[in-house]
Amino acid sequence: MDADVAAIERDGYVVIERAVGADVLDAIRVELAPYLDGGDESYRGRNDFEGFDTNRVYGLLAKCPTEAALVIHPRVLAILDALLMPGYLLSANLAINLLPGETAQGIHFDDSFYPIPRPRRPLGVSAIWAIDDFTTANGATEVIPGSHRWPDGPPPPDAEVIAVEMPAGSVVVFAGTLLHRGGANTTDRPRLAITPQYCEPWLRQQEPMMLVAGDAAADYPPELQSLLGYSIHPPFMGHIGGRHPLKTLTGMASAPAAARPARP
8 A cells, every 4th residue: 555545544644745846835825925915804714713813715726826736736646546436526725824823723524514424434635735834833733643533522632632743845635534623823924824625526515616717627637627526426427418517618629538537
């Protein structure tokens, strides 16, 4: 078994350090700056879970096109290929910018909105990309190793909570059943992350990704088009008017033979 997948099966998560370079991070920061630097209240968290001292930017591909490189990073997709069914989808995709003074989230797991009792296989997989360095002080994601196998209910009082410290450009990938939280930012600087979250192809996405992408989807690579929902889960889930959804995209003459295009 691949080492990344083995780590997730054992611990519930794996860290891939420096998976993208400074050029990608710099481009993402430039594209996100209009949504983070102006103090626009529409991009502030609306409740304690989102974080009242946190910027949350949804519909991210329409605002930050460079971020597509994170969504379809080959090493992340290889993990998804092993853990989810073919034709899996991008369920959510957002930037989370913890501002100074933000408090820790409550412990939760990301596929909890699917009402199927635990313990069970994860119905989704999440990735959190460090656009800035992740440290214990600035609110690094905190995980409870092994909790992806636990039944329903709160964690025991003696549960080990580990801060996932990692340099900018790294990513932590974890099962949708892993208990975790965003940490508290006790520094005087914000901490920026991007989190694509993926789900099984037969589940409803958190964000309607085909609407989020709009006409720009015609120019996306096949891998990303499939993740948005321009794909078929056999025998026919996802069709538009009885036809493959790719046929609705400008310049697409015919649909691929497979529900998920082969990687180049």
